[in-house]
Amino acid sequence: MTLNEEDLQGFRNSIARFIGQQVEPYHEQWRKDELFPRELWNKLGEAGFLSVQVPEQYGGMEAPVELNMLIVSEFARAGYMDIATAILGHSDLATPYLVDFGSEEQKLHYLPKMITGEIVGCLAMTEPDAGSDLQSMRSSVVLKNNEWILNGSKIFISNGILADLAVVVAKTDMTVSGSRGISIFAVDTDLPGFKCGRNLEKMGMHASDTTELFFEDVRLPVSALIGELNGGFKHMMSELVRERLGVAALSVAHAExxxxxxxxxxxxxxxxxxxxxxxxxxxxxxxxxxxxxxxxRAFFEKCCSLYDQGKLEPTMAAMAKLFTSEMQGRIVDGCLQMFGGYGYIMEYPICRAYQDARIQRIYAGTSEIMKEIIGKDILRMQ
Ligand SMILES: Cc1cc2nc3c(=O)[nH]c(=O)nc-3n(C[C@H](O)[C@H](O)[C@H](O)COP(=O)(O)OP(=O)(O)OC[C@H]3O[C@@H](n4cnc5c(N)ncnc54)[C@H](O)[C@@H]3O)c2cc1C
Structure with a gap:
């Protein structure tokens, strides 16, 4: 699918209409509830705003990354960072693992319903003792009697409460350390032993859910493995490029x-x-x-175009995430200052914007980790 400016404007208009009808009137209540309703996912799906990159044979639009980025950007620009990050988590964090590394069976089973919002996805990588240092994760999956058995826990998982599918990263070989022996699994959240913890109370982005997940002897079919056995870290590194591009999209649009x-x-x-x-x-x-x-914006657009050509390298994606999220922090802070005391009052959207922006420098890899990636690459260090 190719998109011209007229198509993109059509999407912007329909997102603005959707926000006016389906989000704005209810958002205040959702913020109080610390959760938007499950039906919103179905409405987003019906409107054609979910997982738009999925190939046509699975019911998708096969859209370039530009459209995914436009969708989340329009929600962020309108001040709904919580909805924007929820969509990003589903469409650009969870969905790509199935599109890029999923088996035909997984694609046919999950993708059509991820487009309609019947299945909500989340990506579960972070653990209480493994955030920046993902290699020290301890959640494990072992093969027993032709089934995978998952144990462990995750934390800070966006969409975790409402998700039907968790793309879970875990150790499949405990005898090796570092980036080796890690694999990725498609885990249905209604399986026995899969438990959701509390909805974590956050500084900002109040209408979206972020939670802990617990796995106690969760039995998965052999077909639940996504991609290569023990090749999960490599898959993660390639998908983190898209995740960081997504955070850059949110940063630019939210600051605008x-x-x-x-x-x-x-x-x-x-x-x-x-x-x-x-x-x-x-x-x-x-x-x-x-x-x-x-x-x-110019840097972000360059990165989008490189991504669509398959040429966006991890270092460049890290630079985009680092620069734009730090920029967003400076700009939102500078804007709030011009509101004087009103900027500190919650009923002013700029106050909410300040709270919502803070996480952008932390998730998808902190600014410090982005600097490590960039610095090591330029200095050609391991
Ligand atoms: C709202 C929210 C949503 C999230 N969504 C998801 C999600 O959907 N899925 C998911 O898997 N995770 C998610 N995360 C987790 C997020 O990606 C991690 O919080 C982040 O990667 C940082 O890990 P940490 O919190 O363990 O911090 P730590 O790794 O403990 O870092 C603490 C501090 O030490 C610094 N530090 C660490 N290592 C180094 C180093 N080598 N050099 C210099 N400084 C360093 C960090 O930069 C940071 O300042 C989310 C987090 C939040 C808060």
Whole structure:
């Protein structure tokens, strides 16, 4: 599928309509509930906003990455980072493992329903003692009597409460350390022994669920293995490129949304008998932030285009995630400052934007880990 500017604008318009009808009127309540309802996934599916990259033979649009990124960006720009990250978790974290490494049986079983929202996906990598250092994960899967037996736990899993499918990363060979002996499994969340922990109370992104998962002798069919046995770390490294591109998309769009709110506000609010916009400091800050955003967007778009050509290297993806998420933090903070005390009050969307932005420098690999990846590659270190 190729998309021209008219197609993209059509998607932007339909997402704006969807937000106006299906999200905005209810979002305040969902934030109080710390969860949006399960039906929203079906509505997102019906609207054609889920897993749009899936090949046509499994019911998908086979869209370029640009469309996945546009979808999450429009939710982020409108200030719904929680919905945007939930969609990203489903469409760009969980789905790609099945598209790229899944068996034909897995693709036929899961993908059509991931497009409609009948199956919600999550990606479970992080463990209480293995976040940045994923290689020290301890969840394990062993083969017994022609079944895989999964034990262990995960933490901070986006979509974990509502998910029907967890793409779980675990050790399949405990005799080897480091990146070896890791594999990936498709785990149905209704299997006996699969338990969801509490919905973790977060600083921001209140309408989305993030949870712990516990596995106690979960019996999986042999066909649950995704990709190569003991080759999971390699698969993860290649899919993390897309995940980091997704975080970059959210960073740019969310910062653009915050800047739009700020431009409107400084043109209305007055101090010392003039608009806040009339102070030279305001013009300079708006100029600096807009310029930085242009640079961030240009870099992000270059990375999207490289991704579609199969040429986005891990180092470049790490640079995009590092630069844009740090930029988002600076811009949202700078915008909030222009709201004065109102910026600190929850009913002002800029306050929520500040809370929602903070995680972007942490998940999908922290800024420090991004610097390690980039620095080691440039210095040609292992
Ligand atoms: C809201 C939310 C959603 C998430 N969603 C998911 C999800 O869907 N699936 C999933 O698997 N995970 C998810 N995560 C987990 C996330 O990816 C991890 O929290 C993140 O990778 C950091 O790991 P950690 O929390 O264990 O921090 P740690 O690894 O303990 O890091 C602590 C600090 O030490 C620094 N540090 C660590 N190692 C180094 C180093 N080598 N050099 C320099 N500094 C270092 C880090 O940068 C950080 O500042 C989510 C987390 C949150 C909070």
């Amino acid at each position: 949304g915050a800047l739009d709110l700020t431009v409107e506000y400084v043109n209305e609010r007055k101090a010392f008998g003039q608009k806040i916009a009339d102070f030279q400091n305001t013009r300079f800050r708006i100029a600096e932030m807009s310029t930085e955003l242009e640079i961030g």
